Structures are given as structure tokens and as C-alpha cells.
Amino acid sequence: MLMHETMRWFGPHDIVSLKDIRQSGCAGVVTALHHIPVGDVWPVAEIQQRKSLIEAEGMSWTVVESLPVSEDIKRRSGNYPAHIENYKKSLQHLAACGIKVVTYNFMPVLDWVRTDISHTMPDGSKALYYERAAFVAFDLFMLKRPHAEKDYSTAEIETAEKWLHTHTDEQKNEVFRNALLGLPGSTGRFTPEEILAALETYKGIDASTLREHLFYFLKEVVPVAEQLGLKMAIHPDDPPYAVLGLPRVVSSESDLFAIVNAVPSPANGLCYCTGSLGVRPGNDLTGIIQRLGAHIHFLHLRNTRRDASGNFFEAGHLDGDADMVAIVRALLLLMKQRNVSLPVRPDHGHQMLDDLAKTTYPGYSCIGRLKGLAELRGLQIGLASVL
Template sequence: MMLMHQTMRWYGRHDPVSLADIRQAGCAGVVTALHHIPVGDIWTSDEILLRKKMIEDAGMTWTVIESLPVSDDIKRQSGNYLYHIENYKASLRNIAACGLKVVTYNFMPVLDWLRTNVYYKLEDGSTALYFNRIDYVVFDLFLLKRPEADAEYAVEEIVKAKERFNAMSEEERAFLFNNMMLGLPGSDDAFTPGQVLSELQKYQGIDAAKLKEHLFYFLKEVVPVAEEYGLKMAIHPDDPPYPVLGLPRIMSTEKDAADLIEAVPSPANGLCFCTGSFGARADNNVPAMLRRFGDQVHFLHLRNTKRDAEGNFFEADHLTGDTDMFEVIKEVLAIQHRRNISLPMRPDHGHQMLDDLKKKTYPGYSAIGRLKGLAELRGTEYALHKMLYE
């Protein structure tokens, strides 16, 4: 059977979800990164092989990196960006020498994904990641107090945000603040308001067009190295897929993906196709995008979101959100048979549920919720493959 290569993300030794847990979930591989290496530094072969051996000793493989971070200096083309690009090339050479195949990265300025509530309670008692538009405006205007932020919002939104803020208790304000200020995945460190405002200021004068220029410059430098050494570069889309905190986002739509592929045409330049990030926008037809870009998809994040007209969304069950996962998996199977490959995939942003409700885990990365999602995806894929290809 030409089925997807099923993996889960692992954050290293301190991850409460162990390699044994992931293996028992039925995964053949792990997706991970060297989170302890500062952004901009070189990943050495010794460090890569040490992590690889840990995973192989647990009975799995490591072929997909998530992520090899791109520094904000590179994104801004400031400071040490040329030095960081050369280090990135050196890391790619070491990664290839150690037998890895796919390098995931993103080009989101300052912050990675953002949610207003990482413990949003669902009807069945489990919790999910949630983005509430008005709570986000509350954070921006009244907690972070970003200068001139009110110019970016409609009057109605500002009125609603002010009412929401006034009705909040101190505990609710602190809860929202802490959720929005969570550090990057893989880190226990949270940002402070001063740090965020300082970093936001560094992007003054960089709009979406300029940031996209910087992305293409970076890719024109590193993609030839990746191609020479047999690696695939896979960009993760923006999450949420629209501007946040005054920062541009440039990998949110079908046009953004097309621009990336056209700017640096190469078999090494492609997508980490995240159905949840693209699916959080109503104007993205996710199955059609997958059909269009199938030859440039190097890694799959399969998750689902449920959105409303107000701009809110939460992480739904993998099969029941706004994206038709049946059609997505059917298209994935067609891509795999056409390209004669098994695409690496991981379930993403599972619900916190059952015994995991009593544990502290990385938001969206508890074991049981992802196991449930993997089982749903695996079952759908297996049934479709039997129906269409046997």
C-alpha cells in the first residue's frame, strides 16, 4: 500500500509525551528539531546524529525536521542576516550528511502561532486551541497596548473589545495575556510585553511585499544548496493566516503559495501543507489547493478548524471541521500514486482529553488527542485506499 508515512511531533527529552508513547500510537517516525540550538547557529552533525540515534533506538525514524528556524535578522534583512544565511546553508549540508530529507521552516515575523485560549472547553469536556477575534483585539489594544493599533480595527470591533475588557476580571485578563504571550513551541519561556513591542518596532517599514522579497532572497540563497544535497524545503503557512499585531503575513493564501513556487522554481522548494492553517480562511479551498500544488508538497499537517463569520475559530476534530478531510486524503492518495512516494504526515493540534486533562503538555500536543486524530486519519486513508486502488 502507498500510504502516508505517519509521524508525530516530539519536542525532545523534556517532552511529557515520550518516544515510547509515540511508537505505541502506531507512528513509524518522529518529527522534531534541535530546540536547544540558538536560532542562527549551525546545527552540527554530532548534535543531529545524537537526536537521530535516540529516535532510532526507540524503533522509529527521523527524516523530517520541524523546524530549522529562520532568524528575524533574515526576515528583516538586518543585523547578521548574511552570516545567518551562511550558517543555514552549513546546517543544510550537515542535515543531508546525516540522512534527513525534509526541512520545515516558516517566515512568520516575531511570533509563531497565536491563540487567545489554549484550553477552550468543548461540549464533551475536552479542550482545544481557540482564536477569538474580539479577545485578540482586547489583548492588542488594552493589554499589550501597541501604539496606534486602533487604526487597524473597525469602530464596531473596538467598541466590542472595550466592553469585553471592562467586563473581564483580573484573572480573565491575566489568562488572556498569558495565552497570547506563550513562547515559541518547544520552549517554556514566555515573551514579555516589552520584548514583543521592541521586536514589533523592528519591523517598521516592512510590509507584506517587502517581507515576501526577503523570503525569496533567502530561498534563492538556500534552495540551490538543498537541491544539490537532495533535501526538500517545506514552508509552513501562517497561523492564523492573516496579519497579526501589525505584522505582515505572506504565506496565507493560494496566491502566496503560487508566488513562492514561481519565485524559486526547484524540486527542493515546496510546502509543508497545513490543512488547519490554510483552512482557517474561508477563501482557501483546501482540497483544490492540494490538487494544484501536489507536486510541491513535501510534508503534511492534517488538522481541522471550525470558523465563524466573526473571525473566530477553534481546533475541531480531525474529520469534522470546515475542511473536507475525506477529499483531502483522497487527493493525498492520488498525489502519492502519481509521484510514487509516501508523504510524511502528522496529525496536528489534538484535543486535550481523558487522562491528559490532568497533565501539563505543550498546547495542542498532548498524546491522547493526537492519537485519536491519527486513528481517524489512518482509518479514512486505509478505507479510501482499499476503495480506490485495490
């Protein structure tokens, strides 16, 4: 049994078209209604319209990525009761339209962070890159977050100061722009004022409190999802540690265990992302499959390469720190044991070849993801033949 291959699509305005995805050999598309404000209900008509576009190209839409959780819900403040009720209604509408898996995350304010969205690789392709010293310099000396120095060691602060004094204004401005990028699928950026104001709303919310808020959300929505036959799949934090003083609670194997145990249900599960989890050295990627495999509902396969300084970049799908051969082998055994074909997508990809001349969403150019998909497809077919 092989994985159900999909590719992420950001909707009609995505430069990567449905025809492109169909030609990659994917059977399905992973998408979301990015134009609907976070916290609002996803109407059936809008869901059906998106589904019809995908089906007209000969593919299916069964995985949503993502149905966003509002900041009010994460903070458990403001309009959070209404937003939770709206979330339940959206789940009902998605189930009525044939959706099977709903992906979401619980990262405060920023969904992901990189300092360079076009890092040049030795072969000339472009990759996403996180440079720890550059980000600390951004936080301390560009954004000037109040009391940020408390979150860094003396050595990190000294390294950030050195970075600041050895880089040009254009390099600093590039880091500044990249660190303020908005949600995946968006070309917008936060302003410094918006970020600082958002951070202020999380004052007093530590990891323990944020975890309590996540569990409260799960206790509200998971029973609804279970009744509807939906699978909820939480995406790990990216990167899997605190950012700008904001806590992260979906970063380690112990975090994942706490989540699935908070509301025991076949509907309460995980999006297994080798990229996000792999950046944290202590995460045992194959062990997570073996110990938490029953709760995995969606797969993101990508690779990163990290160093001792906290830097990491998006490597080729088979070339990073993650042992993708062992991971795919473990996933194939898991699917055989569970008698299920898990949906998978090649997450991110290098910008390369003709795509170098195009403006695409960071990490989501077509050819790089197609290369990753081809590598992963060959790997799983080869492994499946001997298992």
C-alpha cells in the first residue's frame, strides 16, 4: 500500500496551477479558503466551489490545510467562544462536502519563521534558510522587542551584535522583511507595530497556559469532528522552539503525546512533518512514527540540515539530516499495519530551473516540489517492493 500523493495549492491566484499539479501525477490537492477571515465560518457554497475546481482537473480534495485557529482562541480571550462555535460549523460544512482531514496549528502570531527565503545553494537553486544570529539581531536591534535580551544568552547577544556590524544595510533590510512575512499563501507582511502589538496581547501567557488553551480548544472541537467522521491533524511548530518570546507547545514528542492524550479520540491526531520536527535534534523521527503512528493522519515529507549554532536550511528531500529511507520504510509498515493509505505531500522545495524567473510563494515553487515528489515516489515504490 502506497501513500496518497497530493500537492498544496493556494487557490486560483496561485502561480502553480491545478493543471501543473495534475501533470505531476498527484491524485489529490491540499488547499484552504485563504480569502475567508480567520474566525469566520467557511460556507458550504465556498467549499463546494473550490472542490469543483479541483475535481474538474481530475483530482480530489479531502485534506484541508489549514482551517486556522484564531488568536482569540489561542489566547482564550476576546471573541474566542464565538470563534470556537464558528470552527465547529466550518467542520460540519467541510464534512458535508466530503473532506476527511483538517490540518491546523497552534503557533501564536507567526506560523513560521525564516531569515532568508531565497538562500542560494551550491547548484544555484534557492532554498529557505534560518540563520540564528540574524534572527536574534532582528529581534534585539531591528524590531527592538521590549525585554528581548532575557530570552538569549550572553554569547547569542554577542554573536548577534557581530552579525549586525558585519552585514550591509540591504542584508539587514532583507532579514527584516523576511522575518515579518505573513501566513503561507500570503504575500503580505506584518508591520513592526502589528507584531509588537500582537506580542503584547500574549503577555502573561507561558507554555503551560498556551497548552491549557490548546486542550480547551480540543475538548470543544474534537467530539464534533469525531461525530462527523473527520480527522483533526495538528501541525508541529516551525521552528520547534520559542520565537520572539512566544511559547511553542507542539515541538517535541512529549508535546505530541500530551496532545493526543488530552482528548483521547480517533479524531484527535497529528500532521507528521519531518521538516518541522527534524529541526529539533532531540526528536526521533522514526521513533515518533512507531510510538504515535496510530494518531498520524497526514504527512509532510521534507528535509532540513541544521548545525550546532541553531541555523538550518531546507535541504533536498533525500539529502538532509532526516533519514528519509528509514522514515518512509516506517510509514509504509505503519500503513500496512493500519490498512490505510495516508495522504502525503512533498513539503517545500528548492526554487530551480525555470521557476527561478517566477515569483512564487516561498517554498512552494512547482519544479522543486515535483523533484521532491519524484524522489519520494521512487523511494516508496522501491521500499514497498521488498517489504
